[in-house]
Amino acid sequence: MKKLLLPFLFLAFSLNAQQKETVDLKWKISDTLTYNTVMRDLISEDKEEAENDSVPHDMSGMLKAMHARFSNLKYETKLFPDKNGNVDIAVMLKKADADSSETFLSQLAKLNGNVFLRGKVSEEGELLSFYYNRIQSNYISFLFELPKNPVKVGDNWKLNVNMISLDPNFKADSLYRKNSVQLKDLKTVNGNKIAVIEYDLEEFVSGDFENRMMAMFSKEQAGKKRYMKMSYKAIGEFDIENGQWILYDGAMETETNFSPMGISGNKRTEFKLTPDN
Template sequence: MKKLLLPFILIVFTANAQQRETVDLKWKIADTLTYKTVMQDVILEKSKEQTENDSIAEKMSGMFKAMQEQLSDLKYETKLFPDKNGNVDIAMMLKKNKTDTTETLFSGMAKMTGNIVLRGKVSPQGELLSFYYKSAQNNLISILFELPTKPVAIGDEWDLKVDMISMDQNFKADTLYKKNVVRLKDIKRNNGNKIAVIEYDIEEFVSGDFGNGMMAMFSKDKADKKTFMRMSHKATAEFDLEKGYWISYDGIMDVETNFSLMGMSGNKRTEFKLTPEK
């Protein structure tokens, strides 16, 4: 009986040891790494209430629809390169289509800044270092490039340095919640390399009132109604532990709100994809 139990115990012990194997996710950027980048907005349908009550949106919907269509056609690429201190600089750029001679408002503004639309910096351990940029910019850098600074095992969770919703001092919240979970789902092999599979589950919600009647300025019949905003980001990404970079990143960010600002209320979805160029 003991002879039969021994192999079984060894198998269980080995399985548990493999399951608790820890890995260290680190950026290994010795030269410029370029990602084909998708950051594409998809405008979702408004609720019936939003459509009926959004008076400014009715007047300006044509202009904003045209702007949204222009934004959805933009192409990007993201470059990662080492700085003099061994950290990783990140620059997302608008990629100009040589066959397209037309210029949009957004592409014209981007040209003035060297076509850079997003910039940040992380340590090799994946810690966000670019604290000096606006929170909206740093949110995207964290969501796309922040890594756990300690070794992790399958099932381990950590959070990101993000605050997705931003209100001013006129807003008084009565309901709110926040979920910020990133998880190592799996460690697998691909062409002999170890690949860490990461899942993102981030959500923020707030509901309350603007104390100065602001809502009445932007749409009718809303001054006495609760203003709410919900933002979420779900993604799955694969990190090559030997090479030290994402081999894929696929995420969706959703925004849902009844706040109307110059016709920009309603629901929006942004798709994110990173694919290293060969």
């Protein structure tokens, strides 16, 4: 009987030890690390909003076509160490798209060395590039921010992000926020210890949007209660020994009844990182 119980006791001991094990997640970038990158918007058409929108149909169609063209661009992300031991990040248009003359964005990127997005984090994954706009900083935090302190399975921490940003014409009467990142599991892949990290963030606000220009076009739309809900969910697998992602797959969802310039505000933005081996 004792011999039969030994394997189960060993398994229980191993699982308990794994749950209590503390790991330190840090970037270890000694040379340029490249990821094939997806950042793609998928717009969901809101028929009711489209019918009520005051923007001319031709203008709305042109804006939607422009957005669709931008969404098909391909990117790559390069991480490289700076002289202080921090990590510089550059999200770039891939050469085939950067050389294309079809899009305004690709031409604009050429003027900036094909860089679409920049950021900087510490070795510990703390966001350092606070000087960029909030959307850009959010993207860097989603993809590259790590917990400042050692963590064990089940531990939670927060990201330095604010997803919803509205102007002073908006007056909120209801809101909530959730910001949670968790170390879900530790596993071994090809002899390397991998941290499985789950992201679960959500922000919601509703209220009145006082816009005199909107009232000139449509009193019904100007007086309508407005809301916005944004969520971000992702799974990442971080190689602890080598200090880098081996897999990252996330999506940001936006739900709203406000459709500026005839483009539905409802969309899904996909984020994926895969090592360029």
